[in-house]
Amino acid sequence: MRKFRHIITTLSIAAIAVVTSSASASEKMVKLKDGRVIIKTHVLPFKKKNIDGSAPYKRHGEYVGPYRINPQAEKVAKKLPYGQKATKEEIKAWDIDVRPDGLGLPVGKGTVDEGEALYEKKCQMCHGDFGTGGKGFPPLAGGDHDSLKNQLLDPNAGDEPPVRTIGTYWPYASTIFWYVKSGMPFPHPMTLTDDETYALTAYLLNVNDITFKNGDDIEYLDNKNFLNVVMPNHDGFYPDVDGPHAKQNIKNLLAHPEKYGDVTYRCMKNCIKGKVPVVHITNELKGFNPPMSTKRDWGGMNWILPNAGHKESFEEKVYNKVCSACHSNKAIGAPMIGDKEAWAKVLKKGIDKVYENAIKGVGAMPPKGGTNLSDEDFKKVVDYIISKSK
């Protein structure tokens, strides 16, 4: 490649951080054959980069990068008299993670059938029948593994999007178990037993048509057969972070910016040939909450304290903290607070039946909404919702 080196310019780069800056540099503009004029940046050598491709802080005396530090602090760290030894019981109570190699899997067992019953009771209202989603929460099943090769570039040409569900995308079954156990059901996590978690995991694998690696159907899962599950997309990710070369593999990607689309030159002139191709917004997303405005008008004091002068009642507090997760969310299908029609229909059953359902639980609603309030207190909350829906 023929290069011209006639055009030389000096870039003054603000060097505020005295210790980190390596002074300004005169950088060469290079004219390429295709007419572009570029400046190649000073690339930090691979060897000098950290594992994430970042530049290490320059350490110098009492400086780490631009910050001054107290070097004595570093030396005393080990001697600090804080922190208590964690007891075995404490560790056990919090040690909830589960790894793909089975580390952390508790003793337990659950069947697909048990999982289905649980799913219908505790999950279906958000995740849809058989994990199909469609209520504003993620679908858990469906799609083809092959769809991951799709790129939706042009819907008019028949392009389809990739479908990322448990069955098509998730690499490990352990992640399902751990996430269901620690994060679900969304309004009340950590309330499922280990057996229930095995059952739900088995059910979710079942609706995703996932079998054991020998091809046998999954009828139940326990801590022994769990590792016989191999997910369809188990080798769908890179770099390899599990083998002995994990850290090198990661650095090999992260410290080579050109591998993820970044570049190491600045094109300064003639960077686009011909007309500049401009893509405008075709379907503008609006509907910001609150609406967009840059006006400096009198907002009153209410914007700061929206409930100024308004003391939240006990019922309101319970509603906001507990009930609103379902009764303020249309997608879930519970009667919405303020929906007169829906509540009139509910009340046709008689107020005693409404109380009874609320206290004992009905459909997807857990007894007393999952609270441990007294019957009398919970009735007050029901009254509050009804009063707001008349």
Added chain:
Amino acid sequence: MAKKLSRRSFLKKTMAYSATAVAAATALVPEKAAAKEDPILKKQPWEVNAGDPVDIHPYGFPSPYEHNVVRRTHELLSSGDKRASVAMCPIHELDGIITPNGLFFTRTHGGIAQIDPNEHRLMIHGLVEKPLVFTVEDLKKMPSESRIHFIECPANSSTAWRGPQFNSLQFIKGMMSCAEWTGVPVRYLLEMAGVKPEAKWVLAEGGDSSHMARTLPIEKMLDDAMVVYAQNGEALRPEQGYPLRLLVPGWEGNLNVKWLRRLKLGDKPWHAKEETSKYTMLTPGGKAIQYFWPMEVNSVITNPCPEKPWTHLKKGDIVEIEGLAWSGQGTIKGVDISFDGGKNWVPAKLKGLVLPKAWTRFSYIYKWEGKPLLLCSRAYDETGTVQPTVGQEIAKMGVEAIYHRNAIITWEVKANGEVNHVEIRKPLVDIAKEAGWRK
């Protein structure tokens, strides 16, 4: 009553403003000073009435005139309720490099936990000599460090992979903010617990209802990771993880685990939900990138922007073009600006503090000629990495990656000063064909 008086006069004024405002399709027109009454010639209510007593509120608030400077949400960016959701930072209204705590962008996976600090603990266990439990007070008594760093959600700009959709800087780039953080380096805590040689990875987990957890390499934990309890001089806000948060400077917002309660050391990564099903980048060919931690070099022009157009400028007016640049891989080295959509570029000036893994302001003094522009910025950092064009990024990553989009952002400035979000690129299919992954 002073308040009543002032409110009435401002209502009147507001009405006058809205009558004169020219409504463009979506561009916002900033208020102009009213020409009718000279504010110097008239007595203002606040000069002829004593103001509020100093104890009106023990914890202060912004002026009520700033009520539009708030975080905003959009239903497409949240799950079914507002607990697994994101509130965008109004970066079009910010100055300098520090985000006020009440405006810091907020992403939660199980709602905002309100944790009693007396009941909160941080546990360090797994492959350590001596598993330890710290109270929040323990950590506050230890030697501390304060650093200025941005936190950015890797899904920032994720709505733009197939083309621009939002005509708003707040919604294009508002999943980020920058603050001064104070806390204890994680390496102090690990030294106290004694790291076993086979420990290569650390699981960080929150104590909120999502119990969100992520795997981090021990290298980062021994470098600049901190357990922070303060943000901009005060305790963390609940929505930022009060009382404790992990800070991993420059890395995905999601890795900066809020409500931090547990660090577990291990010999292998955990493959948590947020590092398998989410926060992985699907590339052409169907394989996804995992464990991609740093936020790449990036920049955006904040003035002008769709919310802050140049509709007030006359031909020949001098104006400052200003913006933000940042990199999770080091210090910003420089920023270039283009007025013609990236055909030709000129260097801008950096200004203010230029710190590693922090927001950095850039500036360019410009004479407005009243002619349409395609205005964009491009940053590069101390590793020599340069922000890519949209085409360069898509050629490598495709359009289904969701995360880590750092391509150049372009504003179309119209002759009347209106500003719209556009993209400079060929049709997606052409980019894909040239890159070789679409026949």
